[in-house]
Amino acid sequence: MKSTKILIGRIFLYGALIIAAISFLYPFVWMIGASFAPTHEVGKMTLWPMHPGWQNFVSLVNKIPIGRSLVNSLAIAIVTTSLVLVTGSTTGYALAKMRFKGRQIIFYVIVFTMSLPFQITLIPNYITMVNLRLVDSFFALVIPFAVSAFAILMFRQAFQGLPQALIDAARMDGCNEWTIIFRILWPNIKPTLVTVAILTFIGSWNEVLWPLIVIRNEKLMTMPQLVTLFAVGGRADSQLGVKIAAAVLLALPVMIAFLFFQRHFIQSMASTGLKD
Amino acid sequence: MARGKFRFRFTGKKMLPYLLVSPYLLFVIVFVLFPVFFCFFLTFNKWNIISPMHFIGLRNYSRLWHDRLFWKAIGNTLKFLLLHIPLQIVASLSLAALLNRKIRGLSFFRVSFFIPVIVSGVVVTILWQQMLGYDAGLLNRLLGKLGIRQIGWLVNPDLAIYSIAVMATWKNMGLYVILFLIGLQTVPTQYYEAAKLEGATRWQQFYHITLPMINPTIFMVVILSTIGGFSLFIEPYIMTGGGPLNQTLSAVLYIYKQAFQYYNMGYSATLGFFYALMIMTVVLLQKKLIEKEN
Structure with missing residues (x-):
């Protein structure tokens, strides 16, 4: 009697979880199937088309420079992430392990600026880009994201957890501060490096409002930007399959990275509670 | 070893922390503090970015x-x-x-x-x-x-x-x-x-x-x-x-x-x-x- 009750409970539990999992996975699986479907089959709910082919991807490549935008997005995300790691650790190191005038003020400024909504700086920053003649250049996509208050706070916290003896010993051996930060301390804070790197990379990869504002030249566009403009611009209207193929190409790099490093992804995001 | 320490103490030590935080300071001035003030300043102006700015008082607010x-x-x-x-x-x-x-x-x-x-x-x-x-x-x-x-x-x-x-x-x-x-x-x-x-x-x-x-x-x-x-x-x-x-x-x-x-x-x-x-x-x-x- 009791065991049947438990069994029913289990069935209900797994049933609910599986329905939830399907509701999250089905759209993506459908999307991949639809991207291979010929025009008359795209709207079907089936997961795999009867007559699959590459024609959607071929016409996508012919219509917009999607390959180039993939390279652009990758380059921008990699450069931005590297800069954030470097600037974040130098500043975080100074705040954590050095005593100097203004240290406390800088810390408060960082905390305050983190809570400042981006809507207030959006228009002025665009004007700054115009005045620096950076509109339509990769610098416009990298420089405003090259320093991150969040990364600085993460590194500060990580460095505070390391013993001072480690730094003193390195100094005794004649290491300068750069060697100390990047050679001695970095290997000791790998989880923080991974977290900051993943969040920065994903944030940079998925950013779309800022590129829409500062990049007008199609050759310099990032992938989400190009796909967005393609989706709303009417060029994809008649061909749903092509639009979905664009979405697949945009989703694929992040999904592959996620499948390889899923534990790191989930831990990074959960430990900070940040989405982007 | 001693030379490194010596150089460290007499040239860079005081300035070093500031050098380390300088990228952040530059960033926060250019992309956060200046924009906040500039945004506030813009609220009193009419501007289409091409022709000169035009002071209009509180008209944007009304x-x-x-x-x-x-x-x-x-x-x-x-x-x-x-x-x-x-x-x-x-x-x-x-x-x-x-x-x-x-x-x-x-x-x-x-x-x-x-x-x-x-x-x-x-x-x-x-x-x-x-x-x-x-x-x-x-x-x-x-x-x-x-x-x-x-x-x-x-x-x-x-x-x-x-x-x-x-x-x-x-x-x-x-x-x-x-x-x-x-x-x-x-x-x-x-x-x-x-x-x-x-x-x-x-x-x-x-x-x-x-x-x-x-x-x-x-x-x-x-x-x-x-x-x-x-x-x-x-x-x-x-x-x-x-x-x-x-x-x-x-x-x-x-x-x-x-x-x-x-x-x-x-x-x-x-x-x-x-x-x-x-x-x-x-x-x-x-x-x-x-x-x-x-």
Whole structure:
């Protein structure tokens, strides 16, 4: 009697979880199937088309420079992430392990600026880009994201957890501060490096409002930007399959990275509670 | 060895920390502090970025006050939050509670819930556009098979913003499921055992033990969803362009249009300035409420 009750409970539990999992996975699986479907089959709910082919991807490549935008997005995300790691650790190191005038003020400024909504700086920053003649250049996509208050706070916290003896010993051996930060301390804070790197990379990869504002030249566009403009611009209207193929190409790099490093992804995001 | 120490002490030591923080200082001056003041300055000017700036006093503010479209955008955002926040909490917490039992395949479920979180909002929006289409949308076809009439998920002016709210909830749910799961795991099992001995029902256990323990997580979800909701942009931009009848126009989309379609830099800066103050006030009020309740 009791065991049947438990069994029913289990069935209900797994049933609910599986329905939830399907509701999250089905759209993506459908999307991949639809991207291979010929025009008359795209709207079907089936997961795999009867007559699959590459024609959607071929016409996508012919219509917009999607390959180039993939390279652009990758380059921008990699450069931005590297800069954030470097600037974040130098500043975080100074705040954590050095005593100097203004240290406390800088810390408060960082905390305050983190809570400042981006809507207030959006228009002025665009004007700054115009005045620096950076509109339509990769610098416009990298420089405003090259320093991150969040990364600085993460590194500060990580460095505070390391013993001072480690730094003193390195100094005794004649290491300068750069060697100390990047050679001695970095290997000791790998989880923080991974977290900051993943969040920065994903944030940079998925950013779309800022590129829409500062990049007008199609050759310099990032992938989400190009796909967005393609989706709303009417060029994809008649061909749903092509639009979905664009979405697949945009989703694929992040999904592959996620499948390889899923534990790191989930831990990074959960430990900070940040989405982007 | 001694030379390194010597050089260190007499040349760089005092300046070194400043050198290390200088990238941040430069950044914060150019991209945060200056823009805040410049934004405030712009609110008193009319400027299309090409011809010279033109001082107009408080006219941008009075225009904002009477701008029906801006207030409509604020109203739309509030409608969005009104569905998004409770739905996010109830749905994520329920899924987290299911995952908190002893189950097999935990990592499979976590991964599948998490995929929409990491994928670009552009992808999610394009996908949901296909789900929610009126004639050919997957959801309406499914309903059609069940004999239910088509629903104008995105074309019905009263419904569209709520459809977008459901989509946004779906997109972020995986993250909040994990956050709630971590929260639930901090509740000591002895509490439940003691409650069971006292004859407490499941619901009583949840209300008197679980809920108070995961309060911090709930508030975190509220604040993160609020900030996310106030930043709503790409979803209406792709899906509806703000329509139908401006019912899905978000404030950020409106600011974007004022700046980059009509080139009203002064006015859009005013909107951004006011809107940012509003967001900070709301988040601050939420935080105060939380402190009070704890």
